Amino acid sequence: MNAEWNFDNSYARLPDRFFSKLSPTPVQSPELVILNRTLAESLGLNAEALASDESIAVFAGNRIPEGAEPLAQAYAGHQFGHFTMLGDGRAILLGEQMAPKGERFDIQLKGAGRTPYSRGGDGRAALGPMLREYIISEAMHALGIPTTRSLAVVTTGEVIYRETELPGAILTRVASSHLRVGTFQYAANWGTVEELRTLADYALERHFSGFEEAQNRYLFFLQEVIRRQAELIAKWQLVGFVHGVMNTDNMTISGETIDYGPCAFMDTYNLATVFSSIDRQGRYAYGNQPYIGGWNLTRLAESLLPLLHDDEEQAIELAQEALSEFPNLYQQHWLRGMRAKLGMYTEEEQDIALITDLLNIMQTHEADYTNTFRALTLDRLETMPLSCVKEFREWHERWQARLQKQPQSTDEVHELMRNSNPAIIPRNHRVEEALEAAVERGDYSVMERLLQALSNPYAYSPEQNEYAEPPAPSDRPYRTFCGT
Numbered sequence: 001m002n003a004e005w006n007f008d009n010s011y012a013r014l015p016d017r018f019f020s021k022l023s024p025t026p027v028q029s030p031e032l033v034i035l036n037r038t039l040a041e042s043l044g045l046n047a048e049a050l051a052s053d054e055s056i057a058v059f060a061g062n063r064i065p066e067g068a069e070p071l072a073q074a075y076a077g078h079q080f081g082h083f084t085m086l087g088d089g090r091a092i093l094l095g096e097q098m099a100p101k102g103e104r105f106d107i108q109l110k111g112a113g114r115t116p117y118s119r120g121g122d123g124r125a126a127l128g129p130m131l132r133e134y135i136i137s138e139a140m141h142a143l144g145i146p147t148t149r150s151l152a153v154v155t156t157g158e159v160i161y162r163e164t165e166l167p168g169a170i171l172t173r174v175a176s177s178h179l180r181v182g183t184f185q186y187a188a189n190w191g192t193v194e195e196l197r198t199l200a201d202y203a204l205e206r207h208f209s210g211f212e213e214a215q216n217r218y219l220f221f222l223q224e225v226i227r228r229q230a231e232l233i234a235k236w237q238l239v240g241f242v243h244g245v246m247n248t249d250n251m252t253i254s255g256e257t258i259d260y261g262p263c264a265f266m267d268t269y270n271l272a273t274v275f276s277s278i279d280r281q282g283r284y285a286y287g288n289q290p291y292i293g294g295w296n297l298t299r300l301a302e303s304l305l306p307l308l309h310d311d312e313e314q315a316i317e318l319a320q321e322a323l324s325e326f327p328n329l330y331q332q333h334w335l336r337g338m339r340a341k342l343g344m345y346t347e348e349e350q351d352i353a354l355i356t357d358l359l360n361i362m363q364t365h366e367a368d369y370t371n372t373f374r375a376l377t378l379d380r381l382e383t384m385p386l387s388c389v390k391e392f393r394e395w396h397e398r399w400q401a402r403l404q405k406q407p408q409s410t411d412e413v414h415e416l417m418r419n420s421n422p423a424i425i426p427r428n429h430r431v432e433e434a435l436e437a438a439v440e441r442g443d444y445s446v447m448e449r450l451l452q453a454l455s456n457p458y459a460y461s462p463e464q465n466e467y468a469e470p471p472a473p474s475d476r477p478y479r480t481f482c483g484t
């Protein structure tokens with residue numbers, strides 16, 4: 001049976017500086033533990049064939065499929081504000097799968113062995129974190145948030161060494177590309193202007209149709225990335241997603257969420273929410289994400305200056321003008337999303353105050369973010385811990401009065417709210433439970449059930465009820481880790 005790989009390798013045709021050609025390091029005895037059949041089909045792959053030994057060898061890096069030209073990508077990045085050379089230290093791009101409709105998707109093996117960019121790292125990944133990325137990235141996709149996807153996880157049959165010995169694994173990651181802000185920083189710092197231009201042209205060609213009509217195609221490029229990131233980060237905020245490590249190498253040009261290391265969803269609403277054990281200053285706290293987005297985009301703009309205009313001052317002016325749009329664009333997306341979450345079809349001046357008042361009440365009274373909107377959607381005030389809070393009851397009356405001002409019926413309001421407020425999110429304690437069953441006991445059924453429930457977060461089905469339960473107080477605070 002043929003897996004139907006259909007590779008092209010456009011990235012490999014960029015100047016040599018942007019990558020190192022090399023094959024994955026083979027592993028001992030790979031086993032497929034999870035395969036994303038729906039995603040496989042949409043990529044034009046044969047899901048049945050992907051479960052064969054031959055395909056498992058591909059997912060493990062033991063066999064290079066026909067047409068693939070494996071490589072590790074070079075990039076730089078600001079990590080917690082400090083600029084450094086990075087690159088794929090444990091990931092190998094096999095090539096680009098050309099899907100049936102002509103779309104191009106990077107197929108990348110994460111945890112596939114050392115590369116010239118590994119520095120001190122072992123090039124490997126542990127099973128738990130790869131399954132975690134699988135669950136959360138697929139949940140994000142189902143929530144309607146642009147993201148890299150997860151095609152498969154294989155165990156390697158090898159042990160890797162972190163604080164303890166852990167089972168090794170490789171994740172096959174799918175992305176519309178792995179171009180990052182850090183790729184441009186790398187080009188600007190170590191490449192020639194011609195190489196930077198080649199990279200920008202490549203990104204335009206790959207992601208931004210319509211650039212041919214633009215007066216200044218590199219300004220258009222910057223504006224488009226700004227637009228996509230504003231929308232993406234607004235979507236994160238609306239579902240309570242904390243990325244956790246918004247370094248510039250972890251911000252894509254395509255506008256997809258990437259790098260599911262220390263990320264997690266917030267239970268209790270709090271702007272200061274941080275899960276990552278190394279983020280001691282709260283640089284990447286929930287409430288800071290929009291500002292960090294703007295900071296990262298400024299780093300992109302700086303890298304693009306030589307392309308924006310021959311005159312540096314004019315280039316800076318163009319960049320600043322484009323960047324100044326980011327807060328507005330972000331605010332527009334966020335406000336539109338918040339209005340939808342509260343069933344508002346029309347726009348009133350007082351909406352912002354109404355929304356922020358609710359959020360402030362949630363923050364003061366430590367309300368669960370997802371469940372507050374879920375209960376409002378279901379109109380189950382009596383189930384809400386907030387229902388005994390006087391300010392909240394007053395807020396609720398104001399909100400009801402606001403809804404009366406629009407022509408839409410109650411049914412229409414509830415429909416909008418159901419489509420805008422997920423009934424469930426991948427709650428940390430449920431994700432951990434699924435990972436423990438899989439990693440400790442080889443039982444993947446808990447994870448399969450969780451994935452099933454998360455595959456349609458707006459369903460409001462009875463099977464989802466159990467996943468809506470917030471964690472027991474003993475499960476808090478939840479901590480996540482980098483470099484897993």
Ligand code: AMP
Binds near residue numbers: 091117249
């Ligand atoms: P991240 O925090 O995942 O964005 O990773 C930062 C950098 O460290 C990237 O260049 C990664 O490729 C690299 N890296 C992370 N883990 C490993 C590892 N186990 N071996 C080699 N490189 C790694």
Ligand code: MG
Binds near residue numbers: 249259
């Ligand atoms: Mg990264």
